[in-house]
Amino acid sequence: MTIPTQLIINGLQIGAVYVVFALGLTLIFGVMKIINFSHGEFFTLAGLAVAMLVPLLRAATGLPNWAAYAVCFVATLLLMAVIGAVLFKTVFARFARDPVGALIVTLGLSMLLQSLFSWFFGNAPRKVPPLVPGTMSLLGGRVSYDRLIIFALAIILTAGLWYFLQRTRSGLALRAVSEDREAALLQGMDDRHVMLAGFVIGSLLSALAGGLIAPTTVLTPLVGADYLTKAFIIIIVGGTGSIPGAIVGGFIVGMIESLAGFYLDSTTALIALFVLVSAVLLVRPQGILSRVAR
Amino acid sequence: MSAAPLLTTSGLTRRFGGIAAVTDFSCELFPSEILGLIGPNGAGKSTTFNLLSGFLRPNAGEVWFNGSRIDRLRPAAISRLGLVRTFQHNSLFRNLTVLDNVLVGATVSTRTPVERLRLAEATIDQFDLLPWVNEPAGSLPHGRQRLLSMAIAFATRPRLLCLDEPLTGLNQTETAKVLEIIKRLRSDRSTAILFVEHNVRAVMNLCDRIIVLDQGRKIAEGTPAAISRDPQVIKAYLGDAE
Amino acid sequence: MSRDKFYFTLAGALFIAALATCLLVRNPYFVQVIVWMALNVILALGLRFMLLVGEVNLGVGGFFGLGAYTAGFCVVQYGIPALPAIALGTLVAGLASLPFGYITLRVSGHYFMLISFALTEVLRLVYTQSKTLGGNSGMVGIIPNIPAFPALVVVMTGLTFLVLVYCERSHFGRVIRAIADSEAMVRAVGISVPNTKLMCLLISSLVAGLGGSMFALANTVIAPGDFGFLLPVFALAYVKIGGQSHPVGAVLGTVVMSVLAQLVIGLGAQDTLLFGAAIVLTMLFMPEGFIGLMDRVLARANSRGTAR
Numbered sequence: 001m002t003i004p005t006q007l008i009i010n011g012l013q014i015g016a017v018y019v020v021f022a023l024g025l026t027l028i029f030g031v032m033k034i035i036n037f038s039h040g041e042f043f044t045l046a047g048l049a050v051a052m053l054v055p056l057l058r059a060a061t062g063l064p065n066w067a068a069y070a071v072c073f074v075a076t077l078l079l080m081a082v083i084g085a086v087l088f089k090t091v092f093a094r095f096a097r098d099p100v101g102a103l104i105v106t107l108g109l110s111m112l113l114q115s116l117f118s119w120f121f122g123n124a125p126r127k128v129p130p131l132v133p134g135t136m137s138l139l140g141g142r143v144s145y146d147r148l149i150i151f152a153l154a155i156i157l158t159a160g161l162w163y164f165l166q167r168t169r170s171g172l173a174l175r176a177v178s179e180d181r182e183a184a185l186l187q188g189m190d191d192r193h194v195m196l197a198g199f200v201i202g203s204l205l206s207a208l209a210g211g212l213i214a215p216t217t218v219l220t221p222l223v224g225a226d227y228l229t230k231a232f233i234i235i236i237v238g239g240t241g242s243i244p245g246a247i248v249g250g251f252i253v254g255m256i257e258s259l260a261g262f263y264l265d266s267t268t269a270l271i272a273l274f275v276l277v278s279a280v281l282l283v284r285p286q287g288i289l290s291r292v293a294r
Numbered sequence: 295m296s297a298a299p300l301l302t303t304s305g306l307t308r309r310f311g312g313i314a315a316v317t318d319f320s321c322e323l324f325p326s327e328i329l330g331l332i333g334p335n336g337a338g339k340s341t342t343f344n345l346l347s348g349f350l351r352p353n354a355g356e357v358w359f360n361g362s363r364i365d366r367l368r369p370a371a372i373s374r375l376g377l378v379r380t381f382q383h384n385s386l387f388r389n390l391t392v393l394d395n396v397l398v399g400a401t402v403s404t405r406t407p408v409e410r411l412r413l414a415e416a417t418i419d420q421f422d423l424l425p426w427v428n429e430p431a432g433s434l435p436h437g438r439q440r441l442l443s444m445a446i447a448f449a450t451r452p453r454l455l456c457l458d459e460p461l462t463g464l465n466q467t468e469t470a471k472v473l474e475i476i477k478r479l480r481s482d483r484s485t486a487i488l489f490v491e492h493n494v495r496a497v498m499n500l501c502d503r504i505i506v507l508d509q510g511r512k513i514a515e516g517t518p519a520a521i522s523r524d525p526q527v528i529k530a531y532l533g534d535a536e
Numbered sequence: 537m538s539r540d541k542f543y544f545t546l547a548g549a550l551f552i553a554a555l556a557t558c559l560l561v562r563n564p565y566f567v568q569v570i571v572w573m574a575l576n577v578i579l580a581l582g583l584r585f586m587l588l589v590g591e592v593n594l595g596v597g598g599f600f601g602l603g604a605y606t607a608g609f610c611v612v613q614y615g616i617p618a619l620p621a622i623a624l625g626t627l628v629a630g631l632a633s634l635p636f637g638y639i640t641l642r643v644s645g646h647y648f649m650l651i652s653f654a655l656t657e658v659l660r661l662v663y664t665q666s667k668t669l670g671g672n673s674g675m676v677g678i679i680p681n682i683p684a685f686p687a688l689v690v691v692m693t694g695l696t697f698l699v700l701v702y703c704e705r706s707h708f709g710r711v712i713r714a715i716a717d718s719e720a721m722v723r724a725v726g727i728s729v730p731n732t733k734l735m736c737l738l739i740s741s742l743v744a745g746l747g748g749s750m751f752a753l754a755n756t757v758i759a760p761g762d763f764g765f766l767l768p769v770f771a772l773a774y775v776k777i778g779g780q781s782h783p784v785g786a787v788l789g790t791v792v793m794s795v796l797a798q799l800v801i802g803l804g805a806q807d808t809l810l811f812g813a814a815i816v817l818t819m820l821f822m823p824e825g826f827i828g829l830m831d832r833v834l835a836r837a838n839s840r841g842t843a844r
Contacts, residue, residue: 035646037769091820099646100592101819104776107769108815115809229657229765232650240646267661274658277651278639347724373726381724387717390710397707398714402726407707443721450725 006141007258013147015254016154017209021227022234022246023161024205030178030241031191031198034095034102038110039231040224042080042203043210044117047219049076050211051126066131073211077204084203088196096195110225117221125218150212157208158247161201165243174198178241229270230257236277252276300325300486301346301377301454306355306365308341315341317510319355323454328480328487330497333507334530339490340382342507343458346488347379348372360453374402376453382462385443388432392423395431395442399449413449421445421475437468441475448479455479456488461496469496476500494531498522506530542834543784543827550791551694558686571686571754573794574693575747579771580778580786581700582743587780588704589736590716591645594768595636595652596744598659599629601763603748605669608678608758618680622749629745630738637737641730656765663760674759678752689750696743701783703739712736777818779827788826 025039053072057063063071091109095102132145165171176184177194185191210224217223234253238245253273260269299322306319316338323329331339344350346357348369357365364372387395396414404410418424421441426434431442440460447455460476461469473496479485480500491497497504498518506514506521508530514521521527554570561567579596586593607625610616616624640651664672682688703709711732715722719729752758770793778789796814800807822829 029646033646035650091816094820099649100587100772100776101823103592103649103769104773105816105819107773108812108819111808111812112816113812115806115812119806119809229654233654236647236650236654240650267665270661271658271665274654277654349720369720369723370726370728373724378726379724381720384718385721387714387721389717390714394710394714398711398722398727399725401707401711410707446721446725 005139007262008255009138009141009143011255011258012251013143013151013254014258015251016151016158017213018227018230018234018254019247019250020154020157020205020212021209022231022238022250023158023243024202024209025231026202026235026238026241026243026246027174027198027205028202029235030243031174031195032092032096032102034092034097034099035106035232035240036092036202037103037106037228038113039106039203039206040226040228041110041113041117042084042206042224043227044219044221044224045083045113046076046080046207046210047214047217047223048117048121048126048221049079050214051128051219052121054128065129069128069131069215076211077207080204080207081200084200085196087203088199092199093192093195114221114225121221123220125220127218128214131215144216146215150216153212154209157205161205162243170197174201230273233273233277237280297325299323300327300360301488302358303346304356306342306345306357307353308345308350309353314510316345316352316507319345319507319510319512321505321512321515323486323488325453325486326484327503328489328501330489330491330501330504331507332491332494332497332504336509337507337530338510339507340458341510343379343456343490347377347456373450373452376451377456378447378450378452378454379456380443380447380458380460382459385458386431386439386446388430390431391428392418392431392434392442393427396445396449399446403449403451413451417445417449420448420478422471435468437464437471440464440468440472444472444475448485452485454486454488456490458490459492460489461491461493469493473500539782539831539834542830543782547697547784547787550787551690551697554690555687555694558690559684567686568754569794569798571689573790574690575751575754576771576774576794577787577790578693578696578743578747578750579767580774580790581697581783582740582747583768583771584775584780584783584786585700585704585743586736586740587775588709588716589712589733591641591733591736592649592772593652593737593740594649594765594772595633595655596740596771597656597763597765597768598652599633599741599744600748600751600767601656601659601663601760602632603629603745604752604758604763605663605675605748606745607749608675608752609669611678611680611753612675618682618685618753622746622753625749625752626742626745629748630742633737633741634734637734641733641737653765653768656763656768660760660764663763670759672760674757674762675752676757678756678758680753685754689754692746692750696746697783697787700739700743704783708732708735773815777815777822777825779825779830781824782827785825785827792826 021043025036028034028036028039050069050072053076054065054068057068057072058065091105095105130144130146131149135142135144165175173189173194174197176189177191181191230253234249235246237252238249256273256276257269260272301323304320306316307314308316319342331342333339341350345352348364348367348371352365355365356363359372359375359377362375364375364377387398393414396417397410400410400413404413418427421444423438423441423445426438431439434442444457444460460472464472476487477500479487489497489501501518503516504518504521505512506527513526513530514524554574557570558567579600583593583596603625606628607621610621610624611618636655640648663669669675711722711727715729715732722729774789774793775786776789777793778787779785793814797807797811800810803810
């Protein structure tokens with residue numbers, strides 16, 4: 001009975017990071033109605049930056065691994081916020097509500113950024129050493145402390161985002177623009193500010209996901225692109241622009257990847273995901289949890 | 295009118311969440327008739343329109359058109375049976391020329407390209423749009439765009455033409471023009487017309503019969519003269535400045 | 537000179553130059569570049585056709601691959617000659633698009649774009665898993681026993697161009713553009729939008745399949761990596777950079793970007809950077825593409841030519 005439990009634990013942990021990443025993508029879609037093909041690059045940059053900075057900081061200050069990680073993580077996020085705002089003003093703002101144009105420009109941006117990362121960070125895979133070494137047993141399976149921490153952080157982040165969207169004024173503005181932009185405009189909301197906020201928060205979520213997996217995966221300049229394909233599947237399954245959908249979809253995809261990846265192999269797992277997506281589209285075209293009525 | 299009704303609805307009901315937009319709407323419309331549907335804001339006129347033309351499914355009730363039941367059909371199928379509608383917004387193809395617009399309308403009502411072109415040109419002429427035949431539709435002024443959207447619908451050779459607020463947002467001259475065209479269509483008498491309108495005076499002048507909705511229910515039905523004297527109708531409109 | 541006349545003449549000139557290169561130039565490298573360009577033109581045209589109805593069909597990459605593997609399989613396993621193999625590849629791609637379109641076209645544009653993207657990627661993964669298709673190493677020995685095969689490719693590209701322009705200018709093309717403009721109104725005049733979109737997808741996929749089949753035979757070697765999502769996304773970039781509003785734009789964009797790609801090859805790893813930068817800069821500063829720029833020049837030339 002250990003194997004299924006282990007798989008479930010893995011699935012939940014993988015899924016939690018997918019959720020954070022997909023939430024960012026779906027948030028950006030919600031406010032700007034575009035699919036950001038360069039969403040994975042924030043993920044990659046954050047992961048690589050943390051992986052590069054942690055050893056440097058440790059060498060300079062002698063801080064323990066987890067402390068260096070925390071500092072670098074926060075610094076990276078601040079940097080990401082600035083980069084996100086700059087990219088929004090220079091590139092993304094004019095492609096709002098233009099899916100084809102956004103697709104192409106974000107593709108070009110993604111290529112551009114990937115080669116910049118390749119040049120700056122080199123192609124050698126990087127990894128952050130474990131924050132808290134060791135594993136513990138949980139319900140018959142084993143889970144490393146690191147993965148547990150990551151899972152907890154991801155859940156806290158998701159809950160924080162939920163709270164932000166449901167209970168704060170800015171969050172409500174974001175939701176208003178996502179659901180019915182014209183009504184929101186009529187009520188005097190400035191959708192430019194909302195889009196900027198939505199984009200930066202969405203990109204920060206991507207960066208957060210990248211920073212979170214840094215201790216557990218090897219990072220290369222291409223790691224974000226892989227996550228991106230899965231994120232697309234997640235938001236198809238959950239519904240583009242749907243927050244609950246991204247959460248449910250993220251865990252479903254994480255679980256399928258864990259289970260199918262063990263019993264079959266990772267490639268077949270992706271194929272299985274595609275079959276799932278087709279099934280969902282056949283039965284419920286707007287996604288499992290989307291609220292768009294027919 | 296001893297002819298059989300062209301359109302019959304019975305018990306048509308549609309709810310959105312907890313709100314009943316249309317309740318128990320029943321009516322008959324006869325061939326060649328011009329029927330007006332009026333009512334204060336929020337009376338359910340648009341919803342009724344969408345229910346008849348297949349863009350909304352009713353929660354209860356039936357719609358019969360020309361002997362077939364249509365309330366479960368998709369809009370394209372209903373159009374092919376002869377019930378065609380216009381929209382208040384987006385009722386034409388802005389990036390296509392006037393001619394292309396009407397040619398698209400003539401797709402299912404003709405069989406050869408020659409026939410299609412002939413019908414399109416005749417229809418454009420009927421609606422006094424010939425001078426702008428090669429202009430992009432989006433460049434036309436409002437009133438002419440309205441006429442174009444009616445022309446597109448008319449090119450389908452409908453048995454029942456449903457006009458969704460054709461006079462809204464038009465100035466005096468434009469309104470007069472649209473009314474003139476509708477009068478011309480009426481004397482043609484091959485097509486029945488169902489009108490949803492806010493402009494009560496126009497409706498009184500043009501329609502054979504009028505149905506009045508208020509808060510989703512039919513409150514009156516009859517000739518313009520009878521309606522204008524109906525106390526229920528007057529009460530319903532008391533809050534509405536016209 | 538009218539817009540059409542100018543652009544079609546330009547396209548004609550490019551076509552003749554390409555054909556002449558394939559028939560007369562001895563250097564196989566140039567010929568290969570021309571063939572690769574022609575196949576990308578086919579892909580771009582197929583994708584652009586679907587854009588007319590308002591849908592971004594990133595599945596053209598998958599159908600390109602399907603055509604390639606079908607044609608390759610026919611030639612290698614059954615010894616079927618080149619032309620019937622190409623026909624079969626085209627047909628299989630077209631047929632495969634029907635159930636796909638039936639399921640996916642009923643959803644909104646964003647979904648279709650995403651799931652067609654997923655289709656291309658998943659098909660690529662399926663090829664890597666299939667031993668009969670050669671798995672990760674792909675298929676070799678797809679040899680066309682036709683003299684002047686490159687010239688044939690260019691001719692087929694030209695024919696495809698003409699067929700697609702004809703479709704676009706027909707009544708069918710009119711209805712397609714109307715759908716992109718206002719789906720509701722098209723429904724209201726009795727036309728079945730799902731059926732029309734499906735027809736459009738079929739044409740787009742047949743074209744992609746044709747391109748893929750010829751790719752397999754022109755390259756003689758294919759591998760799953762050739763058919764990933766970058767293929768359709770580049771094709772889309774070519775359409776946008778060339779200019780979406782005219783079919784010749786797809787040709788122009790492909791030619792210019794292919795030439796650029798050849799020029800940056802020598803720069804090593806920087807080629808992705810330059811290519812990506814070129815795409816971003818074009819999208820930011822030249823949204824109408826080359827056609828847009830040329831339209832403005834043409835308009836000025838025409839107004840000056842008009843007698844005062």
